[in-house]
Amino acid sequence: MNSTADGLMVDKVHVWRGDRHVLQGVSTQVRPGELLHVSGPNGTGKTTLLRVVSGLLRPEQGSVSWRGQSIVSGRTEYQAALAYAAHEPALKGDLTALENLRFSVGLKRRSSAVELRGALERTGVSACADLPARVLSAGQRRRVSLARVVAMQAPVWLLDEPYANLDSAGSELVSGLLQAHVAAGGLALVVAHRELTLACRVRRLELNS
Amino acid sequence: MWTWFYKLASPPYVYGVAAASMPWFLGLAILTIGYGLIGGLVFAPPDYQQGDAFRIIYVHVPSAWMSEFVYTTMAVAGAIALIWRIKVGHAVAAASAPIGASFTLAALVTGSMWGKPMWGTYWAWDPRLTSELILLFLYVGVMSLRSAFEDPARGDRAAALLAIVGAVNVPIIHYSVVWWNSLHQAATVAKLGKPSIAGSMLWPLLSMFVGFMLFYGAVLCLRLQGEVLNRERQSAWVREAIKS
Amino acid sequence: MTVGAWEAFWLIVHREMRLSFRRPEQLLQPLVFFLIVTTLFPLGLSLQLSLLRDISPGVLWVAALLSSLLSLDSLFKSDADDGTLEQLALSGHGLTVIVVAKTVAHWLVTGLALVLVSPIVGTALGIPTDAFATMLLSLALGTLTLSWLGAIGAGLTIGLRRGNVLLSLIVLPLAMPLLIFGAGATDRAISGTSAMGALYLLAALCVFTCTLAPFAAAAALRITLE
Numbered sequence: 001m002n003s004t005a006d007g008l009m010v011d012k013v014h015v016w017r018g019d020r021h022v023l024q025g026v027s028t029q030v031r032p033g034e035l036l037h038v039s040g041p042n043g044t045g046k047t048t049l050l051r052v053v054s055g056l057l058r059p060e061q062g063s064v065s066w067r068g069q070s071i072v073s074g075r076t077e078y079q080a081a082l083a084y085a086a087h088e089p090a091l092k093g094d095l096t097a098l099e100n101l102r103f104s105v106g107l108k109r110r111s112s113a114v115e116l117r118g119a120l121e122r123t124g125v126s127a128c129a130d131l132p133a134r135v136l137s138a139g140q141r142r143r144v145s146l147a148r149v150v151a152m153q154a155p156v157w158l159l160d161e162p163y164a165n166l167d168s169a170g171s172e173l174v175s176g177l178l179q180a181h182v183a184a185g186g187l188a189l190v191v192a193h194r195e196l197t198l199a200c201r202v203r204r205l206e207l208n209s
Numbered sequence: 210m211w212t213w214f215y216k217l218a219s220p221p222y223v224y225g226v227a228a229a230s231m232p233w234f235l236g237l238a239i240l241t242i243g244y245g246l247i248g249g250l251v252f253a254p255p256d257y258q259q260g261d262a263f264r265i266i267y268v269h270v271p272s273a274w275m276s277e278f279v280y281t282t283m284a285v286a287g288a289i290a291l292i293w294r295i296k297v298g299h300a301v302a303a304a305s306a307p308i309g310a311s312f313t314l315a316a317l318v319t320g321s322m323w324g325k326p327m328w329g330t331y332w333a334w335d336p337r338l339t340s341e342l343i344l345l346f347l348y349v350g351v352m353s354l355r356s357a358f359e360d361p362a363r364g365d366r367a368a369a370l371l372a373i374v375g376a377v378n379v380p381i382i383h384y385s386v387v388w389w390n391s392l393h394q395a396a397t398v399a400k401l402g403k404p405s406i407a408g409s410m411l412w413p414l415l416s417m418f419v420g421f422m423l424f425y426g427a428v429l430c431l432r433l434q435g436e437v438l439n440r441e442r443q444s445a446w447v448r449e450a451i452k453s
Numbered sequence: 454m455t456v457g458a459w460e461a462f463w464l465i466v467h468r469e470m471r472l473s474f475r476r477p478e479q480l481l482q483p484l485v486f487f488l489i490v491t492t493l494f495p496l497g498l499s500l501q502l503s504l505l506r507d508i509s510p511g512v513l514w515v516a517a518l519l520s521s522l523l524s525l526d527s528l529f530k531s532d533a534d535d536g537t538l539e540q541l542a543l544s545g546h547g548l549t550v551i552v553v554a555k556t557v558a559h560w561l562v563t564g565l566a567l568v569l570v571s572p573i574v575g576t577a578l579g580i581p582t583d584a585f586a587t588m589l590l591s592l593a594l595g596t597l598t599l600s601w602l603g604a605i606g607a608g609l610t611i612g613l614r615r616g617n618v619l620l621s622l623i624v625l626p627l628a629m630p631l632l633i634f635g636a637g638a639t640d641r642a643i644s645g646t647s648a649m650g651a652l653y654l655l656a657a658l659c660v661f662t663c664t665l666a667p668f669a670a671a672a673a674l675r676i677t678l679e
Contacts, residue, residue: 016362017360018359018360018361018362019442019443021443054543055543056539056542056543056678056679057678057679058679075547076545076546076547079543079544079545080455080545082543082545084539084540084543086536086539088535088536089536090535090536090537090539090540091535091537092468092472092531092535092537093535094472094475094476095468095471095472095475099471103464103465103467103468104537104540104541104544106456106464107456107461107464107465107541107544107545107546108455108456108544108545109455109456110456291672343626343629346622346625346626347626347627349622350619350622350623350626353619353622354609354610354619354623357610357613357614357615357616357619358613363676363677363679366676367609367673367676367677370605370609370669370672370673370676371605371609371623373669374605374627374669375626375627377665378627378630381630381658381661382626382627382629382630384630385629385630385633385634385654386629386630386633388633388634388637388654389633389637392637392640
């Protein structure tokens with residue numbers, strides 16, 4: 001019985017950046033209802049691993065599969081099931097928070113303005129909905145990018161430093177969102193420097209050089 | 210048969226083949242070019258129309274042919290590397306680019322030298338020369354792109370894609386330049402036409418073609434060794450090869 | 454409920470348009486550059502319209518090429534800088550649809566704008582008005598083709614040092630055929646002979662490029678995103 005057929009599987013991934021062997025045969029798996037906390041010192045390839053899992057970066061060797069299917073051949077299904085938040089909040093400065101959500105979530109699923117405003121409210125930035133993203137603070141932008149993740153309603157969350165630029169209230173918000181997501185059967189891969197104290201199943205992958 | 214192909218994808222194997230073949234290529238190249246030059250420059254009779262000036266074709270025409278052949282090789286090697294992820298292809302493409310650019314430059318210079326007795330000027334916008342010039346720009350573009358990337362692997366892939374795009378465009382560029390030239394053909398501008406070939410002229414010319422090919426092979430083997438070593442410098446076989 | 458390719462295409466075009474019109478000054482820059490470059494020629498050569506007319510197709514086209522190139526640098530740059538390009542790449546629609554949408558939107562606000570401004574430039578260079586139809590058509594086809602060549606170049610040079618110089622270095626040799634056909638068409642229209650041959654060749658080049666370039670540009674983006 002192949003229990004890993006449901007979930008993400010990373011199999012012996014190798015990545016070189018120039019001369020550096022950044023990822024040396026990394027293998028792991030994340031099942032639905034689980035959260036994988038990727039930690040390690042700077043420069044050990046945490047973000048690189050996240051980008052490999054997202055499909056943005058093709059590893060020299062090794063593979064990633066989702067629900068038993070390679071993320072390369074099953075790219076469309078995988079991306080539809082994926083919400084990725086990079087370290088940069090990835091917002092267009094000239095668009096409002098709501099417009100940013102509309103144009104990015106809108107590519108994944110049809111959603112109404114009401115739903116998107118609801119997502120912004122859930123992350124505490126409903127007041128920023130009609131402000132251009134360039135006037136928002138770093139913390140507010142982080143919350144808008146989290147709202148985007150929430151609004152995509154995707155089973156797989158790949159988050160790079162979601163706690164960055166957030167105060168303690170914001171950190172509690174992120175933890176709450178992660179817990180709710182995992183409890184509802186989603187899975188998450190979170191790159192974070194800090195320790196995570198979450199009321200859900202957390203596995204740890206420590207990368208070192 | 211396919212094992213030979215798979216072996217070609219292995220850097221140490223290619224390194225070994227290049228090192229072993231280089232002297233053969235060079236030796237044969239010297240022989241054929243030597244025959245071609247002596248036959249063409251000394252023994253072939255002067256052309257009744259162009260006099261001794263036509264002798265430049267012994268260098269100009271093979272150079273021009275090689276400039277295009279090497280570009281195609283570079284594009285194909287890059288395509289193989291991109292599609293099947295065979296990294297040796299990138300090494301071949303990177304090694305070939307400066308060789309091809311040099312051939313292009315040689316074709317332009319010898320074309321210009323041919324132009325002086327033919328048209329009285331060192332440059333005229335002849336379709337052949339103009340195409341060679343644009344080809345030179347394409348080479349420079351590929352080489353500049355490769356070197357502009359900090360990550361050499363990405364630079365290789367970007368240069369390979371550009372070489373493929375360029376290769377697709379080369380026939381289009383040729384045709385458009387010929388069309389343009391026919392539009393604006395002034396009566397005084399003559400094309401760099403080859404004189405009618407007699408046998409004693411033909412064999413040295415063919416020998417030059419073969420010789421230039423072999424020369425490319427020799428220089429490619431030489432440069433390829435360097436490229437492969439550079440790209441594989443982290444791997445164990447290179448450390449072994451350096452020690453020995 | 455998943456989003457289809459057409460819907461994604463229109464959404465991205467909508468996004469690009471909204472972003473372009475939020476900064477209208479940026480839209481004017483290539484047009485002003487077009488006018489400036491055109492002005493350089495009479496200043497440098499001659500103010501006699503009859504003399505200018507002889508070289509006008511070439512001047513017009515070179516100016517249009519250079520102005521288009523200026524704006525092509527920004528095709529992917531802004532999205533690459535703020536991280537939204539990655540979000541687009543992971544949207545589930547494949548880079549090809551994204552590239553088509555962005556390039557078409559870019560052409561609508563730059564290339565098409567150049568075409569609409571060209572009668573002014575044409576008059577300044579002494580191009581007779583009965584050659585305008587050919588001039589406009591050839592510029593429309595030419596700028597569209599150039600947008601596609603530029604998309605490939607822009608995709609390859611995102612984030613490189615002096616990327617815009619490299620972009621021009623890469624794109625201009627590839628653009629020489631369309632310069633030849635486009636200027637050739639306009640030239641024949643001015644001299645009164647039929648420009649249809651040149652226009653057909655230009656159209657063929659445009660169709661060829663529009664068909665193949667999206668895949669090349671998507672491949673370029675994939676290489677850059679890694």
